[in-house]
Amino acid sequence: MALIETKDLWKTYEMGAETVHALRGASIAIEKGEYVAIMGPSGSGKSTLMNLIGCLDTPSQGNYTLNDKDVSNMTDDELANIRNREIGFVFQTFNLLPRATALHNVELPLIYNGSSTDERKEKAVKALTRVDLADRVTHKPSELSGGQRQRVAIARALVNDPSLILADEPTGNLDSKTSVEIMRLSDELHKQGNTIIVVTHERDIALHAKRVITILDGQIATDEQVTQEMRNAIH
């Protein structure tokens, strides 16, 4: 069975008297070890889909199975548990705690699954070493560059060995040179066997993935494997 399997996902919001269908029956399947980009213009429903895949929200209708678990009707606390164990988030705005050191930021997911102090420290240092920041453990976000901050966030996503790394516009706040650097790290993590989903509206970022899914008006518009020709067409 696929790592991620959504069947006919709907998400509906009530905005006053108006009913907005952010998703209208999205069905996708992503296997373990895949490297997928989800693209779409703003308002297309890609953020809604990302929130659902990331277990930050539940669908109004339809089913979502993550790692053989049906998460569509879970309670808030059950979802928190799934997020903690199965998903590593990387956000556009990094979402690091500004007053905490890199080490403490990376430790955060481990606090909530009850790891011991020593275990937390050991795993966090290891994760920071993986993103090449072993010498920055005691630095606070304000003392790090944008690229370094995003790498701390990636270390935090990796620290719990999740089934899935979910990156939402990971290069949106970075210059092009740093973006390339972060995407190289992302490629590297994929090679090591991680399942990665990148949500982006930039085609050159999306093409780092092996498969691109586009969303339009709350539905899956295209779902294709990335070819060398597609990459060449960009450059």
Added chain:
Amino acid sequence: MIFGALFKIAIDALWVNKLRSSLTLLGVMIGVTSVMTIISALEGMAQSVEDDLSTLGPATFFVQKIGMAMSHEEFMKKLKRKPIEAETVELISEGCDLVDKISPRAYNQATVKYRDNSLRRVTIKAGFANLIDIIELDVANGRFHSYEDDIYRKSVVFIGHTIKEEFFSNIDPLGKTLKVGAKSYTVIGVAKEIGSTFGDADNFVEIPLAAYTKQFGTPRRGLSLVIKANSVAELPDAMDQVRMVLRAQRHVPFNEEDDFDILTADSILEMLNSITKFIRLGLIGISSISVVVGGIVVMNIMMVAVSERTREIGIRKALGAKQKHILIQFLFESLLVTFGGGLIGVLAGFIIAKALLVSSMGMEINPSVLAISIGLGISTGIGLIFGIYPAMKAAKLDPIKALSYE
């Protein structure tokens, strides 16, 4: 493990906002201080009253025409009672084998003079020579009056500490002549300082009852009796014996109440407590208002903290924090502040109460477990009650909305 980590997060958050945390702590502290001051002072006063009454001695009791009256009507009714007469003393000492000693008591007020100095409204107390064995009265110097002084109606006086200080601060009072009212008395002894909560218990002179009646006549309202039972264990039975003798002598029908009052240190204390109960509750109630204000300060600050840290809460929830984790983290923050404030408040309240009592009444108080637990209990309760709403608000935040909060 999680609790330890959450506790540390709470401490870090408080540390980052040092000024705000200390102001909140101050708010709680002021509230707890005011309550603690009141409680400690009340406790100290209660203790002191108890100490005063214990000078009666544990096996000693009083018989009076009017012991205590809780209302004007009761007082007027009791006023019509027959006075207690001198013969009663004889009847009791012969008829009650559980009574060790008995002395009649008469009280008055008069001006006391020594040469050109005078003291007005000094309490004149009279009794038998055996009084010294019935009530707790310690002799500092000289002696109390004796059986012979009683018989020969000698004009001798045993003076309280205040009288000695006023008239004889640097000289030996023994053998000096004092004027009590219009009559001259020779000083034979001085009492040790008693100290007291209300009034001045050292401002008295003791004279033999015989000398008293010669000068002031038989008291119009009759005598009081002060009686010592054989032992503390036999006190209740001794009181019953005395009651029987008095009822018989005064011809009280079996179906009517006593027409006299029997008082012990315990019954006096009980009475005082019931009289002052509402005053005490009122004082505690008024001072509790400041604790509630402190609680509102805590709640206000915690609401600000939650809204300021919405994004942090979103991050934590996205990374797997459950509702209870966020709840506990914020509750720890409010509890730390209020417990800290409570701790300082308890200490400050005690110090203030001590200073107040020592300076105004010369009373000593000791820290009590009850007062400390009340203070810490109140402050912890405030942290819980006023911290729970903001913490629940934080715990229930939607992670998506919290993450996109600017």
